[in-house]
Amino acid sequence: MFLNQLLAAAPDVPVQIAHLAGAGGYDSATDAALGVFADAIAKHDARMKNVWFDATVVVRPSMSPDDLQRIAARIRQIGVKRVLYGSDAPASPLAYPKAGWAAFQRLPLTPDELRTVAANVPAYLRDFAKR
Numbered sequence: 857m858f859l860n861q862l863l864a865a866a867p868d869v870p871v872q873i874a875h876l877a878g879a880g881g882y883d884s885a886t887d888a889a890l891g892v893f894a895d896a897i898a899k900h901d902a903r904m905k906n907v908w909f910d911a912t913v914v915v916r917p918s919m920s921p922d923d924l925q926r927i928a929a930r931i932r933q934i935g936v937k938r939v940l941y942g943s944d945a946p947a948s949p950l951a952y953p954k955a956g957w958a959a960f961q962r963l964p965l966t967p968d969e970l971r972t973v974a975a976n977v978p979a980y981l982r983d984f985a986k987r
Contacts, residue, residue: 859896863903870906870980872940880913880944882927894933908978909934912942915959917950928963936965936972 863871877893878886896904915927931939941960943953950959961970 859892859901859903863907867903868906870908870978872908872910872978874910874912875944876909876911876914876927876930876939878914881916882914882919882923886914887926887930890930890934894930897934897938908938908940908976910940910942911960911973912944913951913956915956915963917955917959917962919959919962921964924963928965931963931965931969931973936969937976939973940976940978941973 873893876882876886877889890909893904893907893909911931915924919927941957943951943956946952946956949955957974960973963970965973
């Protein structure tokens with residue numbers, strides 16, 4: 857529905873999908889949803905041209921190595937240049953931006969991939985900053 861209706865109706869509108877298509881954390885439903893987007897990107901689906909993904913509160917300190925590997929694989933599928941790091945509702949020390957970034961760095965991504973994510977600024981924010 858998201859691809860066929862929302863993105864198709866707004867081909868020139870930048871879209872940021874929060875929490876890697878989930879609600880924070882990373883479960884099988886999130887992986888399945890992100891897989892739909894990864895497949896569309898792999899097929900060079902034009903509807904995905906302005907789509908970004910934030911990884912806000914996705915990686916938790918207690919996640920297993922298998923979960924971390926699964927998230928890293930999906931990030932590579934969608935492309936690290938589409939992934940934004942963010943923080944969200946820092947209601948506890950584990951959710952503070954510094955702690956969240958430390959948890960994110962547990963992903964088995966290369967130093968170059970981590971630097972790319974850290975430096976990503978979507979075009980719509982770069983354009984806004986120029987105003």
